[in-house]
Structures are given as C-alpha cells and as structure tokens.
Amino acid sequence: MTCKKTELLVVEYLEADMSAGQRLILERHLRDCAHCRQELSAAQRTQARLRHWQDEPVPQWNRIPESLQQAGKPRQWSGLFGWQWAPLSVSFLLALAVLFNVQVSSTPNGIVVAFGGSAGIDEAELAEYLTRLEQQEEQLQALTVRMEERQDAANGRLLESVLTQFGETTSRSLEQVIAYVEEQRQQDLQLLQSSYQQLADSDFQTIRSVQELATYVQYQAGSR
Amino acid sequence: MSLRDQDELLIDDALKGSARAWERLVKRYELQVYNFSLRLMGNQTDALDLMQEVFIGVFRNLHRFRGESLFTTWVFRIAHNKAVDMNRRRRLFNEKDLYWQQDADDDEVDPFEQLSDTRPQQDPAFELVEERGNKEISRYLAVLSWDQRLIVELKLFQSHTFEEIAELQDIPANTAKTRFYSALKKLKGLMEQEHDM
Structure with a gap:
C-alpha cells in the first residue's frame, strides 16, 4: 500500500513552523491513510535516534590566528604614542595656546600663566613699566649720539693717517724713479761713447787700408 | 546584557585587535562548530581542520558582519560554505587516489x-x-x-x-x-x- 502524498506529508509535518491550518489538513489525511501514518512514525523515530547525538568536547587547538597573535602583543607606550603622535600633539597644544592667547610671565612671586591676554598687571605697574621704558629709550639715544661722535673722530684719524702714508709713499716712489732714470742715462752715454770709439777705430783701419792700397798701386806703376 | 550584545562587544574588541576578545568569541561557538564538523566529516582530524577553516573565515570577514542576523547564523553560513569547499577538495583528492588504485588492483x-x-x-x-x-x-x-x-x-x-x-x-x-x-x-x-x- 502506497500513497502519493507520503513524501510531502512527512517533510511538511516535520517542518516546525507549519501553520495550524496545514497541520489540521495533514492530521485529517493521517487518520485515513495507514501508510502515511507508518512512514511518518518511522521518520520521527529516525530523527529521534539521530538527535541522541551528545556534543563532544573540542580538542585542544590554537584559537588565535597568527596575525592577531602579533597584533595582540602588549604595545609599548613610546612605540605607539611617543613618536607617532608627538609632533601632532605639540602642534595641537601650540595651536590651543595661540587660540586662547596664553601668556606666561615671570614675577617676583613665581611664574604666572594667564589666558585671554591678562597677566595680572595693574595700571600703576604698567605706568612704571612705561616710564622705565622711556628712560631706557633716552639712554639709548644718548648712547647713540656718543657712539656717532666717537665714530666720526676715529674716521678723521684714519683718513689723516692714510693721506700721510700715501704722501710718503709717493715721495719715495718719485725719488726711486729719478734715480732709475739717471742710472739709465749714464748707461746710455757709456754705450754711445763706446760705439763712437768703435766707429772711429774702424774708420782709422779703413784709412790705413786705403793708404796701403795706394802705396801698392804706386809701387806697381813704378816697376813698369 | 544579552548574548547578542555580548557578541557585539566581543566583535568590536576583536576588530580592534584584542586577542582575548577573539578567543572568548571563539569559545562561545567552537563546541557547536566542532560537532557540526564532526558529524559532517566523520573523524576528529578532518573536523578540526574544518573548524579551523571556519574560524579563519570568520576572523577574515569579521569586519563585514553588520549584525543584521544573529552572529551564530552568520558563523554557520560560513561553516556551511567551508564544509562544501572542503568536501569538494577531498572528493577530488580521493578520486585521484581511486584512479591510481583502480589501475593497480585491476587483476586482483x-x-x-x-x-x-x-x-x-x-x-x-x-x-x-x-x-x-x-x-x-x-x-x-x-x-x-x-x-x-x-x-x-x-x-x-x-x-x-x-x-x-x-x-x-x-x-x-x-x-x-x-x-x-x-x-x-x-x-x-x-x-x-x-x-x-
């Protein structure tokens, strides 16, 4: 005995979220069909047998992946924060200091940190400070004038010294030039004198040669 | 705090690099995943291999978990896919083995x-x-x-x-x-x- 509806009936019946309407229809069919009742019962027993599974404990295994093992190592503060964020932190603090107009001043009572431009100075202190500033300015002007005068005197002495030195140098140079020229003139005169002497000597030899030649000629003529 | 909230906290910490949070998260689901693997693979060695692959897959994709479903549902979706992959690999390996074995035993x-x-x-x-x-x-x-x-x-x-x-x-x-x-x-x-x- 078989039934075409068995497969559908069994799987639908085992579906947990079956609606009440569907369940009523299926139960009505089961009352009338012994084959389906038998098949459903066997399927339920099979399921029940499989569900006897007792969870077995997990053997020891390495749960943490290698990448997480490296990342999970305790991080050193200096490595994480020291150098990586230090420049940014300093920039941020400086930006805050500028933004809030932070002033740090040293007073006889200690160091005063003030926000918003007020460093705790009253008007009398400010007037005294200004007076001191004016006095310092006058002293500075007087010092500047004295320095200018001193500088002018020094410049004058330097100029005089330079001129004197230049005059002496020039005088010595002229004397040297004259002596050189005189020496050259003497050398030239000596050279000229010796040249005239050589020329005169040469002329004397020429005359003697001519005289000897004339004598020879006269002798030849006499012998003929 | 509900289990779902605890899962989300552990996931957040694990994503930030906390090995301890990841370990706690794994311990919550490893029994289910291991027994799932054992029933499918039939032996402890393959079950452990599959379980490891499942959790490696979960770890690599943890940033993609949006919390739209239960974490366990998401984990078992990965487990299912890994099991299918492993079976495919194993079947290819066994077929190759059987081919050589068949040649050797033909006469016997x-x-x-x-x-x-x-x-x-x-x-x-x-x-x-x-x-x-x-x-x-x-x-x-x-x-x-x-x-x-x-x-x-x-x-x-x-x-x-x-x-x-x-x-x-x-x-x-x-x-x-x-x-x-x-x-x-x-x-x-x-x-x-x-x-x-």
Whole structure:
C-alpha cells in the first residue's frame, strides 16, 4: 500500500513552523491513510535516534590566528604614542595656546600663566613699566649720539693717517724713479761713447787700408 | 546584557585587535562548530581542520558582519560554505587516489565479489568516534551521500527551515525536501536492517 502524498506529508509535518491550518489538513489525511501514518512514525523515530547525538568536547587547538597573535602583543607606550603622535600633539597644544592667547610671565612671586591676554598687571605697574621704558629709550639715544661722535673722530684719524702714508709713499716712489732714470742715462752715454770709439777705430783701419792700397798701386806703376 | 550584545562587544574588541576578545568569541561557538564538523566529516582530524577553516573565515570577514542576523547564523553560513569547499577538495583528492588504485588492483579484484557485498558502503573517511551513541549516529550518517548528510545536518541539528536550506544551498525548496526525505528513508532502511527500530 502506497500513497502519493507520503513524501510531502512527512517533510511538511516535520517542518516546525507549519501553520495550524496545514497541520489540521495533514492530521485529517493521517487518520485515513495507514501508510502515511507508518512512514511518518518511522521518520520521527529516525530523527529521534539521530538527535541522541551528545556534543563532544573540542580538542585542544590554537584559537588565535597568527596575525592577531602579533597584533595582540602588549604595545609599548613610546612605540605607539611617543613618536607617532608627538609632533601632532605639540602642534595641537601650540595651536590651543595661540587660540586662547596664553601668556606666561615671570614675577617676583613665581611664574604666572594667564589666558585671554591678562597677566595680572595693574595700571600703576604698567605706568612704571612705561616710564622705565622711556628712560631706557633716552639712554639709548644718548648712547647713540656718543657712539656717532666717537665714530666720526676715529674716521678723521684714519683718513689723516692714510693721506700721510700715501704722501710718503709717493715721495719715495718719485725719488726711486729719478734715480732709475739717471742710472739709465749714464748707461746710455757709456754705450754711445763706446760705439763712437768703435766707429772711429774702424774708420782709422779703413784709412790705413786705403793708404796701403795706394802705396801698392804706386809701387806697381813704378816697376813698369 | 544579552548574548547578542555580548557578541557585539566581543566583535568590536576583536576588530580592534584584542586577542582575548577573539578567543572568548571563539569559545562561545567552537563546541557547536566542532560537532557540526564532526558529524559532517566523520573523524576528529578532518573536523578540526574544518573548524579551523571556519574560524579563519570568520576572523577574515569579521569586519563585514553588520549584525543584521544573529552572529551564530552568520558563523554557520560560513561553516556551511567551508564544509562544501572542503568536501569538494577531498572528493577530488580521493578520486585521484581511486584512479591510481583502480589501475593497480585491476587483476586482483573479482567484480562479482564486489557486487555480492550488499552492505551499505561507508565513507572511508569516517572513523569511530568516542561516544557509543555518537559512534552509531556517525555510522548512520556515513551511509548518506554528502548532499543528504548536509541537508540532515541543516534540518535536524541546525533546525533550519526548508526555505532557509534552499537559500543557503541555492537549490529549490522542493529539491531540499526530496533530498531530506530520501535521506530519512535510507536511514530508516539501515536501522530496520539492524533491528534497531
């Protein structure tokens, strides 16, 4: 005995979220069909047998992946924060200091940190400070004038010294030039004198040669 | 704090690099994943391999978990996909082995002797598990084909509806129902044969 509806009936019946309407229809069919009742019962027993599974404990295994093992190592503060964020932190603090107009001043009572431009100075202190500033300015002007005068005197002495030195140098140079020229003139005169002497000597030899030649000629003529 | 909230906290911490949070998260689900793997693979070695692959997959994709479903549902979706992948690899490996073995044993095996053996063929990867009850159940499951075993796992042990199984396996719901019914019939036959029922 078989039934075409068995497969559908069994799987639908085992579906947990079956609606009440569907369940009523299926139960009505089961009352009338012994084959389906038998098949459903066997399927339920099979399921029940499989569900006897007792969870077995997990053997020891390495749960943490290698990448997480490296990342999970305790991080050193200096490595994480020291150098990586230090420049940014300093920039941020400086930006805050500028933004809030932070002033740090040293007073006889200690160091005063003030926000918003007020460093705790009253008007009398400010007037005294200004007076001191004016006095310092006058002293500075007087010092500047004295320095200018001193500088002018020094410049004058330097100029005089330079001129004197230049005059002496020039005088010595002229004397040297004259002596050189005189020496050259003497050398030239000596050279000229010796040249005239050589020329005169040469002329004397020429005359003697001519005289000897004339004598020879006269002798030849006499012998003929 | 609900389990879901605790999961979300642990996930957040694990994503920030906390090994301790990740370990706690794994410990919450490893028993379920390991037994899922053991029922499907049939032996402790393969079950451990599968479980490791599942949790590596979960870890790599943890940033993609949006909390739209329960974390356990998300984990078991990954577990299902990893199991399918592992079975595919193992089947390819076994087919290669069988090919060489077939060549070597051609002259020695009497084909009639093979035909005369009518006992249900068990998956050779299945080993005996420790618990007596579990050992029997593993032996029953080993008789099923991979697809049948997977659908029995999803339906009976993970309590999925046929619609959910159909979506997970990308098959029509009726195919899932037929496959499940065939598995039950095969198991019923085996149990009756052993006078177990």
